[in-house]
Amino acid sequence: xxxxxxNGILSGATGLLCLFLIMPTLIVAxxxxxxxxxxxxxxxxxxxxxxxxxxxxxxxxxxxxxSTMVAVVTTLLATLLGSMxxxxxxxxxxxxxxxxxxxxxxxxxxxxxxxxxALYSPFAKLGLVATVPGLVLAHTILALPFVVINVSAVAQxxxxxxxxxxxxxxxxxxxxFLRVTLPVLAPGIAAGAIFxxxxxxxxxxVALFVSGSGATTLPVQMWSGIRFEIxxxxxxxxxxxxxxxxxxxxxxxxxxxx
Amino acid sequence: MTGAAxxxxxxxxxxxxxxxxxxxxxxxxxxxxxxxxxxxxxxxxTTLMAVAGFVDLDAGRIAIDGRDIAGLPxxxxxxxxxxxxxxxxxxxxxxxxxAFPLRMRKWTQPAIEKAIGRVLDIVxxxxxxxxxxxxxxxxxxxxxxxxxxxxxxxxxxxxxxPLGALDRSLRDQLQTEIxxxxxxxxxxxxxxxxxxxxxxxLSDRIAVMAEGKICQLATPDEIxxxxxxxxxxxxxxxxxxxxxxxxxxDGPLATVAPTGIPGAxxxxxxxxxxxxxxxxxxxxxxxxxxxxxxxxxTPPCNAIPGRVALREFMGxxxxxxxxxxxxxxxxxxxxVSEAARFKAGDTVRLxxxxxxxxxxxxR
Ligand SMILES: Nc1ncnc2c1ncn2[C@@H]1O[C@H](COP(=O)(O)OP(=O)(O)O)[C@@H](O)[C@H]1O
Ligand SMILES: [Mg+2]
Numbered sequence: 001x002x003x004x005x006x007n008g009i010l011s012g013a014t015g016l017l018c019l020f021l022i023m024p025t026l027i028v029a030x031x032x033x034x035x036x037x038x039x040x041x042x043x044x045x046x047x048x049x050x051x052x053x054x055x056x057x058x059x060x061x062x063x064x065x066x067s068t069m070v071a072v073v074t075t076l077l078a079t080l081l082g083s084m085x086x087x088x089x090x091x092x093x094x095x096x097x098x099x100x101x102x103x104x105x106x107x108x109x110x111x112x113x114x115x116x117x118a119l120y121s122p123f124a125k126l127g128l129v130a131t132v133p134g135l136v137l138a139h140t141i142l143a144l145p146f147v148v149i150n151v152s153a154v155a156q157x158x159x160x161x162x163x164x165x166x167x168x169x170x171x172x173x174x175x176x177f178l179r180v181t182l183p184v185l186a187p188g189i190a191a192g193a194i195f196x197x198x199x200x201x202x203x204x205x206v207a208l209f210v211s212g213s214g215a216t217t218l219p220v221q222m223w224s225g226i227r228f229e230i231x232x233x234x235x236x237x238x239x240x241x242x243x244x245x246x247x248x249x250x251x252x253x254x255x256x257x258x
Numbered sequence: 259m260t261g262a263a264x265x266x267x268x269x270x271x272x273x274x275x276x277x278x279x280x281x282x283x284x285x286x287x288x289x290x291x292x293x294x295x296x297x298x299x300x301x302x303x304t305t306l307m308a309v310a311g312f313v314d315l316d317a318g319r320i321a322i323d324g325r326d327i328a329g330l331p332x333x334x335x336x337x338x339x340x341x342x343x344x345x346x347x348x349x350x351x352x353x354x355x356x357a358f359p360l361r362m363r364k365w366t367q368p369a370i371e372k373a374i375g376r377v378l379d380i381v382x383x384x385x386x387x388x389x390x391x392x393x394x395x396x397x398x399x400x401x402x403x404x405x406x407x408x409x410x411x412x413x414x415x416x417x418x419x420p421l422g423a424l425d426r427s428l429r430d431q432l433q434t435e436i437x438x439x440x441x442x443x444x445x446x447x448x449x450x451x452x453x454x455x456x457x458x459x460l461s462d463r464i465a466v467m468a469e470g471k472i473c474q475l476a477t478p479d480e481i482x483x484x485x486x487x488x489x490x491x492x493x494x495x496x497x498x499x500x501x502x503x504x505x506x507x508d509g510p511l512a513t514v515a516p517t518g519i520p521g522a523x524x525x526x527x528x529x530x531x532x533x534x535x536x537x538x539x540x541x542x543x544x545x546x547x548x549x550x551x552x553x554x555x556t557p558p559c560n561a562i563p564g565r566v567a568l569r570e571f572m573g574x575x576x577x578x579x580x581x582x583x584x585x586x587x588x589x590x591x592x593x594v595s596e597a598a599r600f601k602a603g604d605t606v607r608l609x610x611x612x613x614x615x616x617x618x619x620x621r
Binding site for chain 2 (some may be wrong): 162169
């Protein structure tokens with residue numbers, strides 16, 4: 001009886017927590033379909049005019065293109081570097097491994113605002129502010145730890161004798177890497193890449209510093225959108241961001257199950 | 259497929275100031291089954307991996323059929339290797355795991371299929387070709403590893419504790435199978451284990467290793483009957499050890515005084531391999547060489563009284579622990595022997611033949 005009651009309270013609390021977590025989504029999605037010219041809740045009417053507006057106004061769809069470009073290049077860079085770092089770490093003795101990993105995880109621990117402020121002046125001197133390469137560099141720093149963590153997790157549980165086995169069976173070091181090491185690490189690399197993409201795609205703090213008229217990312221555009229024109233176009237942009245994130249997370253779970 | 263000769267001469271490997279392999283020499287004849295037997299850390303894996311090409315040697319030469327392979331990378335050595343814990347490829351199924359060496363050698367698909375059909379039959383896995391590695395039992399994984407190492411018909415097979423992770427009955431079964439496959443194919447095998455029963459059952463010859471050195475290289479019978487040292491006598495099979503002082507010597511026979519019983523004298527045989535040089539020696543007697551009798555019988559010369567402390571029924575044999583003035587002594591005899599009739603608490607007399615008491619330098 002008490003057990004049933006306890007379970008009931010637990011279920012109720014869990015339900016409330018879930019509701020709390022999903023609330024922003026529940027609010028923003030309907031708002032984006034409003035017919036009104038300003039943000040209202042509950043929304044009135046139903047129309048796709050704010051999505052149309054999003055894809056008609058260059059500052060909005062342009063920022064989506066910039067964000068995508070930055071996220072894709074960041075993902076490639078961070079995945080390549082992060083995987084190489086994780087492979088190197090896996091071969092270090094345990095204590096050295098712990099120490100060196102700490103350095104590669106620092107960008108995740110250091111508050112983003114500090115990274116952003118620290119990057120600003122050297123980037124300004126190098127002419128990297130308000131450029132896509134500048135954003136890519138900054139985001140690669142932030143995304144790197146996620147790749148290192150995900151690839152390390154697989155690399156450290158991998159039986160490295162497999163590589164020797166491949167060699168003994170006739171594979172050169174390169175072939176052994178391509179045919180054995182890489183496929184075995186692939187799930188970790190894919191997970192790392194997905195997190196790297198998401199890290200860059202919805203990053204706003206560093207982007208606020210490094211963005212500019214030449215290169216503005218979608219989150220930064222949304223930030224100024226909220227401040228200067230409280231139009232439901234921001235809600236539409238949020239939903240687009242949300243859809244991309246959800247699709248990538250779904251991809252992650254799918255890869256993980258396989 | 260016929261086996262090749264393996265010549266290992268004066269192999270040495272040190273890790274910083276620790277000597278892992280110390281001047282190891284070993285000649286394996288074509289088609290021979292030789293086992294490196296030793297405790298964990300004795301340098302077995304390092305020696306085997308040096309032959310496979312994964313250890314940079316500090317000194318020594320390794321030759322296959324007279325050809326020096328020291329400079330060849332592992333992929334050029336053409337040796338079958340079964341690794342500890344198998345090292346199968348988890349992203350490939352059974353067929354593709356076994357096909358790996360053939361694909362590396364650019365075999366055609368029909369040739370690959372034919373070879374794999376044959377080798378999977380040899381290891382009785384024909385029905386599991388499309389299984390994923392994670393879906394196999396330990397014994398099945400072991401068979402896949404064996405098939406993968408054999409499918410390209412290497413003249414030499416190197417195996418590192420291939421049965422270490424399996425339970426006893428499966429081990430016995432696979433042990434028989436490995437021996438049968440090796441006989442049928444005629445492949446030379448260099449095998450590593452820490453399990454002396456496994457080594458005794460499988461090998462044509464055994465190299466007993468300790469601290470990076472080979473301390474005896476001989477047939478299983480020879481090692482069991484004439485161990486080269488007290489260490490080998492204790493490591494390969496069981497032995498009872500008695501500390502003694504040498505009193506006199508007459509050819510191979512010696513008169514010794516046990517340290518534990520003042521005034522007593524025994525006769526024993528100085529071991530052929532290593533006669534004790536000093537006055538102090540250790541006498542080793544196999545548990546099955548000790549005879550048990552009731553105490554009141556007339557005493558023969560090599561005998562001591564004792565009391566049965568423990569009687570363990572092992573199935574075919576019975577193992578008794580006898581408390582004596584020389585410490586606990588282990589006796590092993592057949593299930594229906596005289597010794598098997600004694601129970602815990604009985605007073606008994608232990609005796610042995612001087613031929614079965616071997617003298618070694620102290621450990
Ligand atoms: N890469 C290495 N670095 C340092 N020491 C090692 C290395 N490989 C092996 N050793 C040491 O060498 C000794 C022999 O190892 P190994 O050949 O694996 O022994 P076994 O296979 O008989 O258990 C062990 O004490 C081990 O700690
Ligand atoms: Mg070993």
